[in-house]
Each structure stands twice: as C-alpha cells, then as structure tokens.
Amino acid sequence: MQQTSEILRELKIKVTPQRLSVYLAFNKARGHLSADEVYRAAQKKVPAISLGTVYSILENFCAKGLLREIKIDFNKSFYEMKKEPHHHFSCRICNKIFDVHMPVCSALRTNTVDGHIIDDFQGYFYGTCAGCLNGKKKK
Amino acid sequence: MQQTSEILRELKIKVTPQRLSVYLAFNKARGHLSADEVYRAAQKKVPAISLGTVYSILENFCAKGLLREIKIDFNKSFYEMKKEPHHHFSCRICNKIFDVHMPVCSALRTNTVDGHIIDDFQGYFYGTCAGCLNGKKKK
DNA sequence: TTTATATCTAGGAATGATTATTATATAGAA
DNA sequence: TTCTATATAATAATCATTCCTAGATATAAA
Secondary structure (H helix, E strand, C coil), X not given: CHHHHHHHHHCCCXXXXXXXXXXXXXXXXXXCEEHHHHHXXXXXXXXXXXXXXXXXXXXXXXXXXXXXXEXXXXXXXXXXXXXXXXXXXXXXXXXXXXXXXXCCCXXXXXXXXXXXXXXXXXXXXXXXXXXXXXXXXXX | CHHHHHHHHHXXXXXXXXXXXXXXXXXXXXXXXXXXXXXXHHHCCCCCCCHHHHHHHHHHHHHCCCEEEECCCCCXXXXXXXXXXXXXXXXXXXXXXXXXXXXXXXXXXXXXXXXXXXXXXXXXXXXXXXXXXXXXXXX
C-alpha cells in the first residue's frame, strides 16, 4: 500500500483512500475494467465510495497517464493500466475484450498525418474470440 | 432517385421514402454523420420521420454493408458510406472527424489474431487537426 | 503539530444518446 | 387487388456519464 501511495504521489496525484482503492482494483484485475466494475471492486475497500467519484478518479488517472481509456465496446468505456501500445479485440458474442499480440506497425506510431498532430492511436479489431469459437458460454 | 431505389433493392433493403432520404443524406454529405445529423437531413425530404426510425435505418444499412459505424468520438456514433478501409482522425479541439490518408498496414488486414476470427478493424487517431493548428474556430 | 485552503467526495439530480414498445401504415409478393 | 411481413411514428424507458453542491480531507505552510 505504501508503495501505491508513492506511485500516485510521483504522478502528482493527491492520495486518498478512494484513489488507492481504484488503483488497487486495476492492479488486481490486470485487465480491462468498466467504470461499474471499478466501482464494485473499489467498494470492497471503501464501501461508501460513489460512482461519481469513480468516474472522477478514472478521468484523473487517464489525464495523468496512469490509465488508458478504451472505447472499443459500444456505449461504454473500459479502462486499463497504461503499458506498451497495443491493439484490442472485442468479441461480438461474449463482449470480452482482449489485448492483441501483434506488433503495432511503425506507420501508426507517426506523430502527424494529413497535417494533423497526433497524440494517441487506438486500434480495434472485432469478431469472434477463440473461446466462443470453441463453443464456450457467454459470460 | 430511381437509381437509389435499385441500389437498395440489390441489397435486399425494402425501399421506403424514409430509407431513400437517409441514403441521400449520406450521398450528399459525403462525410461522417451522427444519427442526429442524419435525422435533420432526412427531415428535409420526409418531415414526419422519427429519430427512432433513423436509428433503425442506420442499423439496417450497417448490417447490409451499406454504411459503417464509427465510434471514434466519445458518447456518440458516426456513420459513413462504406468504402476502402481507412483510419480516422478525431480532433480534440473541434471534434471534427477526418479520413486518414495513409495506407492500412497489411498486418491489420489479417483475418485472425491470437486465435480470434476478425471481421472488422477500426483505427482511430486523436490529436489536433490542421485547421485548429492554424487557429481556426471551433465548429 | 496546528492551521489554512485547494481539492476531493457523497449523494442525487440532470443529460443525452440509444433502445424498446406498440399501434398503425405500407412495400412488395402473390 | 389482397395479404402479410415488416417499417414507421410516437413515446416511454434505459443506461452510461456528467453536473451540482455542501461538507470532508489531504497536503503545504507556519
């Protein structure tokens, strides 16, 4: 926990129990979480935390470069710990999100295109995941 | 108009005035339209058209491969006539969407990755557009 | 350690895009 | 022309997200 506080302080993020609980939710899940999933995980540490606060913290963490917002799925955002650039895959059957293990083309790492300045790129694949292809159940 | 009806019939889309008006909105705009923008454009031809019908038609057109849904912008979908695969750019200042003139890497045209079957890919760039860099106004 | 204050949080209301519902209308086949 | 599956209009419902405000609190400064 002490370690987590230091990570936040280094990023100039004021340390609060709510923020620690959100950070730890990602540390434990190590995947892609929706705001609601973060909310439920954070409640285990801070029962009185509100959903509005979770949204506020997610926005703050993204702004500070700690998290990354993923808009692959329709009508709902997901978040993940920021790491090496990579694409995502969304299964149309079970709606799960997967990291894609494929090198990101150098062309996509460019800083400008058509005269626009680029600060982020998101690559989203859609289809049927390996699990659903094998006849597994919808989560 | 006759021509448009034939295009729809070839795609097994039942021809109605509402659907023609939506198709023509895209034919005229040649860009990326939100449901609301389609709604307002379609109203010029069919004043009584409802927003629900527009959503229904957009979904139908996407399913038939006539349109393509773009989820680049937060909390709102855009649609465009389906054409050659290409990436999109969204300006964080003016929120306009641009087609990106950059060849889509062959690696992204794959049909499978990590055992998942892919049926679509969307590449989204974010940043500041050329217009906003030149100090133009927010639309 | 105490104090001051900028910022964070809880709770709830508001927003806005999208979807669902249902009765009626209609395109296209027979 | 008639029939029937499907499309539409109108409206209500949903749901993620944002907004708002009063009160709480983390952190810097004394």
